[in-house]
Amino acid sequence: xxxxxxxxxxxxxxxxxxxxxxxxxxxxxxxxxxxxxxxxxxxxxxxxxxxxxxxxxxxxxxxxxxxxxxxxxxxxxxxxxxxxxxxxxxxxxxxxxxxxxxxxxxxxxxxxxxxxxxxxxxxxxxxxxxxxxxxxxxxxxxx
Amino acid sequence: xxxxxxxxxxxxxxxxxxxxxxxxxxxxxxxxxxxxxxxxxxxxxxxxxxxxxxxxxxxxxxxxxxxxxxxxxxxxxxxxxxxxxxxxxxxxxxxxxxxxxxxxxxxxxxxxxxxxxxxxxxxxxxxxxxxxxxxxxxxxxxx
Numbered sequence: 001x002x003x004x005x006x007x008x009x010x011x012x013x014x015x016x017x018x019x020x021x022x023x024x025x026x027x028x029x030x031x032x033x034x035x036x037x038x039x040x041x042x043x044x045x046x047x048x049x050x051x052x053x054x055x056x057x058x059x060x061x062x063x064x065x066x067x068x069x070x071x072x073x074x075x076x077x078x079x080x081x082x083x084x085x086x087x088x089x090x091x092x093x094x095x096x097x098x099x100x101x102x103x104x105x106x107x108x109x110x111x112x113x114x115x116x117x118x119x120x121x122x123x124x125x126x127x128x129x130x131x132x133x134x135x136x137x138x139x140x141x142x143x
Numbered sequence: 144x145x146x147x148x149x150x151x152x153x154x155x156x157x158x159x160x161x162x163x164x165x166x167x168x169x170x171x172x173x174x175x176x177x178x179x180x181x182x183x184x185x186x187x188x189x190x191x192x193x194x195x196x197x198x199x200x201x202x203x204x205x206x207x208x209x210x211x212x213x214x215x216x217x218x219x220x221x222x223x224x225x226x227x228x229x230x231x232x233x234x235x236x237x238x239x240x241x242x243x244x245x246x247x248x249x250x251x252x253x254x255x256x257x258x259x260x261x262x263x264x265x266x267x268x269x270x271x272x273x274x275x276x277x278x279x280x281x282x283x284x285x286x
Contacts, residue, residue, distance in 0.1 A: 039222045041231045041251075048271045049231060049249050051220055077194055079182045079255065079264050084227035086253050086265055088184045088192060106192050108184075108251050108267045110229050112222065121222050122229055124251045126269030128191045 011085035011111035011118045018109070018120060019071055025064035031057050035112055035119035043124040045105055069093075073107065075132070085111040085118070090132045091125065104132035154228035154254035154261045161252070161263060162214055168207035174200050178255055178262035186267040188248055212236075216250065218275070228254040228261070233275045234268065247275035 009017075014033055021030035034040050034053065042056040043049050044063075050056050063069060073089035080086065091105040110122035152160075157176055164173035177183050177196065185199040186192050187206075193199050206212060216232035223229065234248040253265035 035222075037222060039220050041220060043231075043249055043251075043269060043271070046270065046272060048247075048273065048276055049220075049233070051231075077182050077184060077192075079178075079180060081226045081255065083224045084229075084255075086227075088186075088194075088265070088267075090192070104191075106186055106267070108186075108253075108265060110251075110253065112224065112227075122231070122251060124231075124249070124267050124269065126186060126267065127189065128186070129189060130191065133191055 009117065011080065011087070014111055014118045014120065015073065015087060015089075015109055018123075019073055022069040022071060025068040027057065027061055027064055030060060033120050035114055035121045036116070037121065040120070041122050041124065043126075045125045045127045071105075073109075083113045087111070092132070102131070103127050103129055152260065154223065154230070157254055157261045157263065158216065158230060158232075158252055161266075162216055165212040165214060168211040170200065170204055170207055173203060176263050178257055178264045179259070180264065183263070184265050184267065186269075188268045188270045214248075216252075226256045230254070235275070245274070246270050246272055 018030065018033050021033065031053065038052045040056065041049060041051055042059065044059060050059055070093065072092040074092045075090045077088045078085060087109040089107050089109065091107050093105065106126050106128055108122065108124040109120065111118045112121045161173065161176050164176065174196065181195045183196065183199065184192060184194055185202065187202060193202055213236065215235040217235045218233045220231045221228060230252040232250050232252065234250050236248065249269050249271055251265065251267040252263065254261045255264045
């Protein structure tokens with residue numbers, strides 16, 4: 001599915017397109033999902049803050065040179081209004097060879113409604129110690 | 144200044160009140176700044192995700208038992224619309240005795256406009272290696 005079509009969709013669809021672009025190391029497809037605003041922010045796990053298209057594009061270019069990134073965003077918690085969607089997800093990635101993970105990655109993804117559709121304005125990831133916890137809230141409440 | 148008065152202010156004022164409450168270890172004052180929504184999210188540096196008032200309040204209670212937290216949010220980059228403000232800041236904290244810091248803390252603070260005024264819906268912090276960089280963009284552009 002071309003990125004252009006996805007841009008007119010919901011924040012959820014832009015999020016799916018974002019992780020899909022990572023899995024295909026599709027730099028142009030990924031960058032087209034960001035808002036046309038020089039105040040966009042991207043923070044990779046454990047890394048310094050990147051601001052604006054040039055710095056963010058350059059970082060993903062370096063990452064994709066090492067290959068694609070296979071992440072499944074799980075345990076979504078969201079708050080949203082007509083103009084903004086704030087998503088908190090756990091980024092589930094490929095387990096190591098011994099099947100153990102002593103850290104997990106948390107992401108805050110913020111989407112804003114623009115004249116071109118929903119776009120990413122913030123991607124902030126961080127490393128948390130320990131395995132990803134079970135989502136007790138989601139396990140007991142369907143919504 | 145009582146927290147109640149600050150709640151009717153702007154997102155910037157709520158952010159100032161948030162860090163002020165930390166500096167006074169004022170648990171009730173801090174919690175009053177959060178949105179009345181069980182989907183609120185707080186991620187402390189290097190820690191797992193906390194969702195909802197009870198878990199978030201409990202974490203700050205534990206932190207404040209060890210004393211107040213003196214942080215100055217600097218190098219603000221923001222995107223906002225009528226209903227939401229997304230702030231990215233560097234959390235400048237007290238330097239160690241030898242004056243060296245080999246990490247810095249980044250925070251994403253998201254504020255939403257509610258019937259009671261602007262409130263916090265997300266506080267996501269992460270540890271970044273190295274000293275906080277100079278903000279080249281801010282250094283060259285006044286806005």
